[in-house]
Amino acid sequence: MNAVKGAEPRLFITTRTGQEALAAEEVLNLLYPYDRCVRARVYRKKGYVVILGCRSPDELVRRVRQLSAFSKKVLPIHIATAASYEAVIKAVLELVYTRLCGFPRRFRIECRKRGWYIDSCTSLTLYVGEALERLGLGFVERNADTVIVIEVVDDHAYLSLTTPPS
Numbered sequence: 001m002n003a004v005k006g007a008e009p010r011l012f013i014t015t016r017t018g019q020e021a022l023a024a025e026e027v028l029n030l031l032y033p034y035d036r037c038v039r040a041r042v043y044r045k046k047g048y049v050v051i052l053g054c055r056s057p058d059e060l061v062r063r064v065r066q067l068s069a070f071s072k073k074v075l076p077i078h079i080a081t082a083a084s085y086e087a088v089i090k091a092v093l094e095l096v097y098t099r100l101c102g103f104p105r106r107f108r109i110e111c112r113k114r115g116w117y118i119d120s121c122t123s124l125t126l127y128v129g130e131a132l133e134r135l136g137l138g139f140v141e142r143n144a145d146t147v148i149v150i151e152v153v154d155d156h157a158y159l160s161l162t163t164p165p166s
Contacts, residue, residue, distance in 0.1 A: 006037060006054050007037045007038075007039055007052040007053055007054055008052060008053070008054075008077075008080065009041075009050050009051070009052055009077045009080040009156075009158060010038075010051055010052060010053040010055070010056075010057040010060050010076065010077055011027070011050070011051035011053075011057060011060055011061060011064065011074060011075065011076060011077060012048065012049075012050055012051075012074075012075040012077055012151050012153075012158050012160075013027060013048060013049045013050075013051065013064070013068075013071045013072075013073070013074050013075070014047055014048045014071070014072045014073040015047060015048065015049065015070050015071055015072055016047065016070075016072070017045060017046070017047045018045065019070050020042050020043060020044055020045075020046070020047065020048065020049050021042055021044070022070050023049050023068070023070035023071055024040035024042045024049045024051075025040075026068055026069065026070050026071075027040065027049070027051055027064055027068060027070075027071065028040055028051075030063060030064060030067050030068065031051070031053065031060055031063060031064070034055060034059075034060070034063060035053045035054055035055040035060065036054075037052075037053060037054045038051060038052065038053040038054075038060075039051070039052045039053070040052070043153070046114065048114070048153070050077075050153070050158070057076030057077050057078060057160075058076050060076070061074050061075070061076040075149060075151065075158075075160050075162075076160050076162070077151075077158045077159070077160060078095055078099065078159055078160050078161055079091045079094060079095050079158075079159045080156060080157070080158050080159075081156070081157050081159065082155060082156070082157065083115070083117035083118055083152050083153075083154070083155050083156055083157045084117070084118075084157075085118075085124060085127055087157065088118075088124060088128065088150060088157050088159070089127065089128055089131050091157070091159050092128050092131070092132070092148060092150075092159060093131070093135070093137075095148070095159055095161050096132070096137055096148075096161070099161050100146065100161070103136065103137050103138060104136060104137060104138040104139060105137065105138035105139075105144075105145060105146050106138060106139055106140075106141045106143065106144040106145050106146070107129070107132060107138050107139065107140050107141070107144050107146050107147070107148055108140065108141065108142060108144035108146070108147045108148070108164065109125045109128055109129055109140060109147075109148045109150070110125075110147060110148070110149045110150070111124055111125050111149075111150040111151075111152070112150070112151050112152065113152045114151070114152060114153045114154070115152060115153060115154040115155070117152065117154060117155050118152045118157075121150075121152070124150065124152075125150075128148070128150070144164060145163065145164070146161065146162075146163065147161070147162045147163065147164050148160075148161060149161075149162060
């Protein structure tokens with residue numbers, strides 16, 4: 001795909017395996033009127049698509065969730081970074097400091113790994129949780145008011161800060 005200046009990863013969309021191209025085309029058609037620099041990275045036969053754009057991921061995710069038929073799960077990407085422990089912890093801290101106020105908080109950390117660049121999501125989750133607790137930003141619990149989602153795809157890590165469904 002042609003690179004668009006300023007376009008960054010904005011959405012991580014899961015779909016049925018084999019329907020990645022259909023999901024990407026559908027989402028691009030939905031978003032193009034709102035974001036002219038929207039593009040897609042299609043990962044064929046893997047069940048996910050990464051959407052690049054210039055607008056806020058929270059704004060784009062609302063539009064896709066309302067109208068998409070091929071998308072199973074739509075996740076905003078607030079920060080994209082390299083898939084390494086150090087880069088992920090730095091990005092998590094940046095995400096927490098820039099998007100939240102009022103500490104300590106209760107966090108839940110969800111991690112999904114697609115590739116070999118991170119050895120284990122469990123150890124990454126523990127590493128991030130220990131850093132948050134050590135810095136006094138919050139505690140990792142199941143009953144959390146804030147969810148940190150880490151999607152590791154090959155050598156990229158996509159981070160999102162969401163609230164648990166009520």
